[in-house]
Amino acid sequence: xxxxxxxxxxxxxxxxxxxxxxxxxxxxxxxxxxxxxxxxxxxxxxxxxxxxxxxxxxxxxxxxxxxxxxxxxxxxxxxxxxxxxxxxxxxxxxxxxxxxxxxxxxxxxxxxxxxxxxxxxxxxxxxxxxxxxxxxxxxxxxxxxxxxxxxxxxxxxxxxxxxxxxxxxxxxxxxxxxxxxxxxxxxxxxxxxxxxxxxxxxxxxxxxxxxxxxxxxxxxxxxxxxxxxxxxxxxxxxxxxxxxxxxxxxxxxxxxxxxxxxxxxxxxxxxxxxxxxxxxxxxxxxxxxxxxxxxxxxxxxxxxxxxxxxxxxxxxxxxxxxxxxxxxxxxxxxxxxxxxxxxxxxxxxxxxxxxxxxxxxxxxxxxxxxxxxxxxxxxxxxxxxxxxxxxxxxxxx
Amino acid sequence: xxxxxxxxxxxxxxxxxxxxxxxxxxxxxxxxxxxxxxxxxxxxxxxxxxxxxxxxxxxxxxxxxxxxxxxxxxxxxxxxxxxxxxxxxxxxxxxxxxxxxxxxxxxxxxxxxxxxxxxxxxxxxxxxxxxxxxxxxxxxxxxxxxxxxxxxxxxxxxxxxxxxxxxxxxxxxxxxxxxxxxxxxxxxxxxxxxxxxxxxxxxxxxxxxxxxxxxxxxxxxxxxxxxxxxxxxxxxxxxxxxxxxxxxxxxxxxxxxxxxxxxxxxxxxxxxxxxxxxxxxxxxxxxxxxxxxxxxxxxxxxxxxxxxxxxxxxxxxxxxxxxxxxxxxxxxxxxxxxxxxxxxxxxxxxxxxxxxxxxxxxxxxxxxxxxxx
Numbered sequence: 001x002x003x004x005x006x007x008x009x010x011x012x013x014x015x016x017x018x019x020x021x022x023x024x025x026x027x028x029x030x031x032x033x034x035x036x037x038x039x040x041x042x043x044x045x046x047x048x049x050x051x052x053x054x055x056x057x058x059x060x061x062x063x064x065x066x067x068x069x070x071x072x073x074x075x076x077x078x079x080x081x082x083x084x085x086x087x088x089x090x091x092x093x094x095x096x097x098x099x100x101x102x103x104x105x106x107x108x109x110x111x112x113x114x115x116x117x118x119x120x121x122x123x124x125x126x127x128x129x130x131x132x133x134x135x136x137x138x139x140x141x142x143x144x145x146x147x148x149x150x151x152x153x154x155x156x157x158x159x160x161x162x163x164x165x166x167x168x169x170x171x172x173x174x175x176x177x178x179x180x181x182x183x184x185x186x187x188x189x190x191x192x193x194x195x196x197x198x199x200x201x202x203x204x205x206x207x208x209x210x211x212x213x214x215x216x217x218x219x220x221x222x223x224x225x226x227x228x229x230x231x232x233x234x235x236x237x238x239x240x241x242x243x244x245x246x247x248x249x250x251x252x253x254x255x256x257x258x259x260x261x262x263x264x265x266x267x268x269x270x271x272x273x274x275x276x277x278x279x280x281x282x283x284x285x286x287x288x289x290x291x292x293x294x295x296x297x298x299x300x301x302x303x304x305x306x307x308x309x310x311x312x313x314x315x316x317x318x319x320x321x322x323x324x325x326x327x328x329x330x331x332x333x334x335x336x337x338x339x340x341x342x343x344x345x346x347x348x349x350x351x352x353x354x355x356x357x358x359x360x361x362x363x364x365x366x367x368x369x370x371x372x373x374x375x376x377x378x379x380x381x382x383x384x385x386x387x388x389x390x391x392x393x394x395x396x397x
Numbered sequence: 398x399x400x401x402x403x404x405x406x407x408x409x410x411x412x413x414x415x416x417x418x419x420x421x422x423x424x425x426x427x428x429x430x431x432x433x434x435x436x437x438x439x440x441x442x443x444x445x446x447x448x449x450x451x452x453x454x455x456x457x458x459x460x461x462x463x464x465x466x467x468x469x470x471x472x473x474x475x476x477x478x479x480x481x482x483x484x485x486x487x488x489x490x491x492x493x494x495x496x497x498x499x500x501x502x503x504x505x506x507x508x509x510x511x512x513x514x515x516x517x518x519x520x521x522x523x524x525x526x527x528x529x530x531x532x533x534x535x536x537x538x539x540x541x542x543x544x545x546x547x548x549x550x551x552x553x554x555x556x557x558x559x560x561x562x563x564x565x566x567x568x569x570x571x572x573x574x575x576x577x578x579x580x581x582x583x584x585x586x587x588x589x590x591x592x593x594x595x596x597x598x599x600x601x602x603x604x605x606x607x608x609x610x611x612x613x614x615x616x617x618x619x620x621x622x623x624x625x626x627x628x629x630x631x632x633x634x635x636x637x638x639x640x641x642x643x644x645x646x647x648x649x650x651x652x653x654x655x656x657x658x659x660x661x662x663x664x665x666x667x668x669x670x671x672x673x674x675x676x677x678x679x680x681x682x683x684x685x686x687x688x689x690x691x692x693x694x695x696x697x698x699x700x701x702x703x704x705x706x707x708x709x710x711x712x713x714x715x716x717x718x719x720x721x722x723x724x725x726x727x728x729x730x731x732x733x734x735x736x737x738x739x740x741x742x743x744x745x746x747x748x749x750x751x752x753x754x755x756x757x758x759x760x761x762x763x764x765x766x767x768x769x770x
Contacts, residue, residue, distance in 0.1 A: 245403045257767055264770035273758045273767060277709045284684035288410040295411060304677040373676055374669035378649050381664035 005043075005054040007061050013052075014040055014065040023071040032074055032108045035066075041074075041107045045091065049103050074109045077341055081152060082106040082113035085230045086160050092229050093177070093218040102158070102179070114156035116147040116180060116204055117227070121397060124368050127171045127224055128387075128395060131206060133163035133178065141165075141178065141216075143186075143209040149362070153189045153202040154338065156182045160230060161211075162223045167393040174392050175223035179215040186210070196354045197334035200342060243283050249313055249344065249352060250279040253320040263323050272323075275316050282308045300377040307369050310359035313344075317352035324349055404699045408691040409477075410684055416481045422458050423485040426450070431491035433736035440595035440739075445492045446563050454482075454493060455526020461499040462524030464507065469517055471524035475694035476628065480635035480686065487639030487715075490596045490739045494529045494560040500632050502530035502568055505575070505625035509613045515577060516612055519566065528565040530577075532625065533558055533602050539752025540630060540704075541760060543623035546570045547615045551578065554603045559750070561587050561600035569609065575618035578609035594746035596739055630751035631693050631704035634686040634711040637747055641682060641711075641718035644740050645675050648725045655727075668725060675721055682714040705760040712747065712754040719744035 021034045035041055036050045040062050045051025066073070076083055083106070090102055105111040122129040131145025143163055153159070159180040166174035180187070186209035191199035218226040246254055257264065257272060285308065289301045321328040332348040344352055360366040374380040387395055412420070430450040439445050455461035463479045465471020472478075479500055486495055506520050522528035534546055535557040547570050561567065561580070564587075569576045580587055584607035592599040613621065649672055652663030662668060689707035692700040719741040723730040730737045748754065762769065 254765075254767060261768075261770075264768075266770055269762070269767070269769045270758075273762045274709075276765065276767060277706050277758060277761055280706050281681045281685045281710045284408075284410065284688050285681045287407065288684040288687065291407075291409070291411050297411075299680075301680045304680055307677055308681065367670070370670040370673040371666065373673035378645075378669075378672055378676060380649060380653060380669050380672065381661045383664050383666060384660065 005052050005058070007058060010040075010043065010052075010054065010058045010061050011065060013038060014062050018066070018069050018071065023069055028072040029108060029110070031072055033104070035071075036104055036107055040066075042087075045103075049091070049099055050107050074107060079106070079109050079112055081115050081160075082111070085115055086113040086158070089160060089177070089217060089226060089230045090179075093226050095214075097214070098179070098217070105157075111157040112152055112155050114150050114152040114159045114182070115230070116150060116153075116159045116161040116206075117230075118149045119146060120148050124365055126227075127175065128392070128397075129162060129164060129175065130397070131161075131163040132167070133165050133176060133211070135165070135213075139213045141211045141213065143178070143180070143206050143211060145206050147204040147206065148192065148201075150189075150202045150204050151200060152340070153182065153204050154191070155340070158182060159204075160217075162227050164392065165220055165223070168391050169221075170389055171387065171392040171395065172224045173221055175227070176220050177217040177223035177226040178211050179217060180206075180209065180211060181215075184209045191336070191338055193336055194355075195357065196351055197331075198337045198339055200339055243286060245280065245283065247283065248279060248309070249316045249320075249356075250276055252345065252349075252352075253316055253323065256320065256323060263325060268319065268323055271319055275312065275319060279312055279316065282312055300373075303369060303373050303377060306359075306363065307366050307373075310356070310366055313352075313356035313359050317349060317356050320349040321353050404692075404697055406695075408688050408695075408697075408703075410687040410691065412481065412687075413477075416478055419458070419460075419478055420481045420485060423454065423460065423482050424488070426453055426458065427485060427489040427491055431489050433739070436489070436491055436596065436739060437733070437736065439492065445595065445598055446494070447491070450491065451493055451526060451529075454495070455499070460495065461503075461526040464500065464503050465520050465524035469512060469524060470521035476632060477687075477690045477694045480632050480690035483632050483635040484639035484642075484686075487636035487641075487743075488643040490640065490736070490743050492596045492598070494531065494563045496629060496633060496636060497531045497560045498523060498529040498564070499526075501532055501625045501629040504628040505532065505568060505621045506530075506612075508621035508624040509575070509617060510621075511613065515610050519577060522565075529560070529563050530566045530568060531558060531560050531564040532622070533561070533567040533569045533578075533604075534622075536597075536599065536746075537749050537752070538626060539756050540623045540626035540701075541752070541756065543626055544619045546622060547574070547619045548572050551576055551604050551607060551609055554601060556601040557590070557599050558602050559597055559599055561602050562589055562598050567602060568612075569604065570618060570622055572615060573611060574614045575612045575621065576609035577612055578604065578607050582607050582609075584608075592746070594742040596743055597746060626751055627701060627704050628693055630708045630757070631689040631700070633747060633751055634682070634689050634704075634707035637711040637715035637744070638679070638682045638686045640740055640744055640747070641675075641679050641715045644715075644718035644722035644737075644744075645672065645679055647737070648672060648675075648722050651726055651729075662725075671721055671725065675718055678714045678717060682711045685710045702761065702764045705757045705764060708752065709754045709757040709761055712757075715744040716741075716748050 017038045021031050039047055039052040041050030043052050043054040043058050044056040046053055087106055119129050133141045133143045135141055159182055161178045161180040162175050164174050165176040186207045188205040190203045192201045192203050193199045286305055292299045331350040375382055459472050460482045462471030463474040467473040503523050506516050509516055523530055533555050536559040549571055551571055564580050567578045569578055584605045586603040588601045590599045652668055653661050655662050685707040689703045692703035722737045723741055726737055729735050
């Protein structure tokens with residue numbers, strides 16, 4: 001390729017796309033397909049797979065031009081698992097055939113993805129998972145087991161799945177990584193009702209699910225390493241955006257405080273102002289992290305941000321329920337529903353209080369994150385472990 | 398400014414290359430001249446201050462003149478650089494009248510908006526470290542108290558004045574305005590007190606018929622004193638940050654080396670979690686302290702809030718870090734020989750200096766319109 005890809009060139013190509021496919025007169029899917037084929041979907045991906053091998057920092061240039069032209073987007077929040085977790089793993093470990101088959105419909109949003117990782121018996125200790133994938137003579141796989149905390153499973157076309165292919169070696173070594181067809185008759189999705197009353201997540205039961213070997217990602221037995229790519233991308237995607245002052249939950253409770261003087265007490269005031277300060281400091285810490293990333297000096301602060309926001313969300317929403325007094329005794333709606341997205345701001349304080357309890361559990365519990373900070377950031381010694389050299393089948397369960 | 402407003406320009410929360418260089422210079426000076434045994438030996442002697450250290454810091458590195466414009470003999474730098482010096486001083490807890498003289502007294506003189514006569518002359522002396530000036534108010538005084546301090550005559554006793562024993566001149570707020578009084582003047586008595594924090598000596602100052610020079614009338618003086626105390630509180634956050642960082646680093650080092658039950662004590666989860674939590678507090682304190690220093694340097698209208706937030710947050714972090722440092726060191730942390738106690742005492746005293754965290758939270762509540770019942 002002779003043309004160097006810089007901001008000017010990216011802008012030119014984006015204009016070209018808009019000229020060839022004017023958003024006003026082009027269908028949403030057609031426009032997204034054309035954008036993908038022009039390499040403007042995710043510019044850091046390779047040509048032919050929605051990108052141009054361009055620096056990732058040029059993506060905002062494309063997004064800004066397209067937003068100004070009111071071009072449709074791919075509704076990234078609806079397909080977050082596909083974009084944030086499945087795609088980088090497929091790109092990193094997939095065969096050419098797999099990349100060609102999966103990435104375009106994934107990015108366009110034609111095919112929703114979900115993640116079959118956690119199990120009832122394997123949460124923080126994910127590598128202990130027990131879902132079995134047994135190889136048949138044909139070389140294909142038959143999968144049996146149960147997964148849990150799967151968002152979007154009820155609308156997903158595909159899943160990224162890790163399963164045990166060798167129970168006779170230590171747990172990290174006997175795992176393989178697959179793409180699972182969610183329309184297989186052996187896949188059963190059941191809503192998992194949460195303490196909020198709704199079912200954001202699912203349980204997924206896998207019974208005799210057949211997966212052709214061509215849908216394996218990475219070598220047999222290397223699934224744990226492949227999964228690290230997925231999980232690393234999960235952590236990167238949490239806490240990257242810039243937040244305005246009073247941008248999070250503290251804004252809601254501060255607004256109530258200002259508008260409802262009759263609710264104020266001295267004790268609540270002390271706690272509110274303390275939390276306001278902590279929320280502002282967490283916001284500044286996030287801003288400092290962002291500035292470090294822009295300056296090309298990523299710091300380890302990212303590992304701490306999720307810890308800070310989990311605690312703050314819980315304490316602030318707890319305070320809010322108390323502040324509301326009589327109203328805090330009420331709850332919006334316990335009816336079982338299956339929302340596609342978590343929306344903290346559109347719901348009442350009771351919902352926020354209950355839902356935020358999950359913030360210190362999902363995506364790594366706060367206790368596990370503290371271990372990660374202690375060991376990887378501070379360099380403290382790991383605890384002695386008795387599971388590293390024991391075959392998975394001999395572990396206590 | 399109301400709660401939702403914030404400066405259009407995002408604050409620069411990073412360190413520049415020049416700031417990193419300044420940090421290295423100060424750190425190596427303090428490593429040479431103020432290691433823990435030296436500081437411990439000094440605090441019970443008659444001369445807690447190491448004059449050669451002060452000369453090297455103030456004049457050699459030029460740290461005392463960072464806030465003073467070049468035409469007055471200073472470095473013409475900003476609060477961002479002074480904050481870096483304070484981080485290093487917090488890390489070493491070496492006795493040096495930097496915060497009181499090179500920051501608070503200097504800032505007050507700069508805020509008098511006159512560089513003629515005695516003010517400019519004194520600024521030149523402070524900038525080179527030839528003289529040390531302290532504000533003759535109790536160390537606990539916060540910026541919100543400034544207006545109420547402009548009372549009485551020069552004749553007074555003020556107790557709990559930080560680093561008065563090292564001072565050549567005192568800045569004394571009176572009903573008439575701000576006076577400057579030399580400590581060697583007749584009628585000036587500086588009586589050392591027994592401080593909780595031996596690394597920042599306190600004294601009772603008594604003035605009886607002492608002669609002084611009036612620098613500015615009351616109203617302007619009150620604004621200048623408020624500005625000086627706010628700046629002191631804002632940059633104290635950087636001292637607290639440096640102090641907390643030392644405590645965390647030393648605690649991690651100790652718990653990696655100390656073995657009990659045939660393993661490093663730092664491998665126990667109950668200890669690891671405490672240190673990881675502390676790390677999170679330290680990185681948060683850094684963001685808060687940099688934000689305050691940057692707002693002061695920029696003269697931002699957001700500075701009062703940035704300072705109040707930094708002080709409301711960093712005070713507690715420094716105390717927590719020092720308390721954890723003592724506890725996680727076990728018995729050695731309770732000894733006089735180990736420096737942990739110096740950090741605990743400094744942290745606790747700092748949590749009162751220029752207003753407690755609670756006072757600063759009150760300021761936050763007012764600034765962001767979250768009124769008490």
